[in-house]
Amino acid sequence: MKELKDFIKNKKIDFKKLEEFGFELIDNSYYYHTFLLKNQFKMSVKINLDNSIFTEIIDIETNEPYVLHLLEMRRSGYSEKVYKAYSEVLEKIQKECFEDERFKANYTKEIIEYVKNKYGDELEFLWEKSPKNAVVRRKSTKKWYAAILTISKRKLNLDSDEIIEVINLHNIVEEIKKLIDNKKYFPAYHMNKKYWCTICLDGTVEVKEIYKLIDISYELAK
Template sequence: MIDTLAIFKNRVPDFNRLLANGFAKSDGGYQNSYELLNGEFEMEIFVSDAGKVSVKVFDAFLREEYVLVHMPGAGGGFVGTVTAACEEVLVKIAERCFYYEVFKTEQAKQIMEYAEKTYGDELEFLWSKLPDNAILRRKDTQKWYAAFLKVPKTKLGLDGSEIVEILDLRALPEEIEQIVDGKRFFGGYHMNKKHWYTICLNGSVPICEILSRIDASYQLAKKK
């Protein structure tokens, strides 16, 4: 079965890139078609204005929709071959025409924009098994100065089980001892708590203060 949800998870379309890669604007979105398996099949892809991806596959000779690629557990090696051909095209589209948007809070977006404009750094997603974790690091020392994560509130000792976006930053041990209060600042999540602390990106700490703390963390990541 074609797993479009997995392929496009946490991805947002760049409509200009879609147009540059052969998609045409249509009512409510963008569409394109691709030949598969030497023209035996044709795949039609539609990306809605809201970013939802839908796929139809047709037998080119019979001009009938080949629905087996959407049926869970559909057996047979040939179905697998067609499905694999479809997913190969979709993965390329995801990489060329979509960008990651794992962290969606306004503060996370402001921090990412600030890091790119100030230091020329972009998020790095280092772990395929942890797609909701990313880091920022200095180019000269390769040391991390920030880490973005998504965790349940309970992991911070807060009430509620909903997922929140958090930011880990460096600080001097004596400062960490002073600021960690379990409300605005927390011990570094998955980090050495002597040298790292955590901020919940929910507005509890103003963005101007967070950006100032990013500058301080960046300086601590310099070569000693």
């Protein structure tokens, strides 16, 4: 079986959803089997409790493992079809059974859940070189109303190299001026400081207060 290391990077498995998807728990590992390309291949996925994941494809006709789909430089017409079918299964498993865990702070997770439940919006990770930075945009206008970033406290002129998660939120100029105190509310990191502020997601500002500011920012993204 081939181990997939990048598949679970920054992801957390929801074991209940694995079972709902069709995985079966056997000897502390979850197994899933399906068939590809009109039953020409049997694909097996094994997920261990330590989050490691392995896959295997068996050619039904020969009963031998098929590996050409894994050789990126040598994939051609047929092996490309196998690879596409294989990838579609993995993408579905990842979407339905894994949670994104790039952000660790409880406040961040609560905020992500809040915007998802209230506005139906998901995080967008736009920067390949900054995989722990994301934005949330309003569907009707495509405008950002929040950015969740992972930065050093020193970026906020605080005397610490601690890495924290922060949120940038939009507001009117007068309110931004009132909010900024460099203790709870900071001039926006990497955004227009006239219209945006930064809040540390470490409990210095209560999450309910952040929800209110998210709602204001959402309205301003009309």
